Amino acid sequence: MSPVIAPESLFSERQILELLGGGDDDWLFSRARLATQLAFGDQVFMRGIVEFSNHCRNDCHYCGLRSGNRELGRYRLSQAQILEAVDQAAAFGMGTLVLQSGDDNKYRCDDISQLIHQIKAKHKLAITLSLGDRSLEELAQWRQAGADRYLLKMETFDRRLFAESRPRANFDERLERLRGIQALGYQTGCGIITDLPGMTDEILARDIIQLTRLKLDMIACGPFVAHPQTPMSLSGNGSVLKSHRVSAILRLMNPGANIPATSSLEALEPGARALALLRGCNVVMPSFTPQNVFSQYDIYPGKNAAKAFLRERLEVIRNQIRQHGLEPSSARGDARSH
């Protein structure tokens, strides 16, 4: 049986450039919506994210958690505090738990394994890890312990821009690690920051092609938001519309992938995250980081900036989703096969 619409196999670089330039937004967004609906219906998967440490040994030029930011009050959650936040995520109907932190090796391999075991023993949640660059041995042990997914964004596939923006990271090693993660059987996520200072549409088009070639389960693209305590503080914020175009193109090229509507969209323009759900995205990730450290996960201005408490924040997100005729879902929401 042939599908109702054939997923676009691959746009050429030239075609992507045209779409990025706004060549045909109505066509792009309506086709992306249809492709998302075909893969996931009207469901929007809710992932609870617990940002358990804002310590980072890296110094990425775009990120507020960079080690060079001496203004930031740092925190690390204990195992018990993390588990309490996880209980809340489960109680509030999240189907997936995302554990994220700066690149913080204070949490040893066994600490994370123990955490995974404890969560899996108590809850039916899928577990996504987003802990940055860790060794393949550690990644293998966590997979063994029951972790389902790993998210490691390249931020860009342009070597020069990568080196300029992530001075302590190694391009080849990160890409190799990503392939290792896939080989370990994780559902694997990668992504980019759109409008990262220095990024041209040509770089962006090639990034979209590289992401597609990796045959990923999750693809994250969100706009750059300038943080005052970084070397990129004076660069302009990214464009919401450009980021929407990117999510829509990625959807057409990767019909079964999970594509989150990022909080950086919301930081730039209230409502932009929900609108992304009509433009290729199908996932949202509300934060369950405890209220006393919530605002210290200060990746960029506007991240974890809401003054409201958890219940109220969740209600806002769920209402935004419903206003677009979509349905917040508690399913674990695995990617559809490639």
Ligand code: SAM
């Ligand atoms: N340390 C881990 C890593 O880098 O893979 C995970 C945590 S890191 C804070 C999560 C993501 O935040 C990064 O992959 C990056 O895409 C995003 N991010 C950081 N600074 C940003 C900024 N100024 N604007 C938009 N996204 C940003």
Ligand code: SF4
């Ligand atoms: Fe650290 Fe990740 Fe921020 Fe880079 S993006 S400084 S690795 S938290």
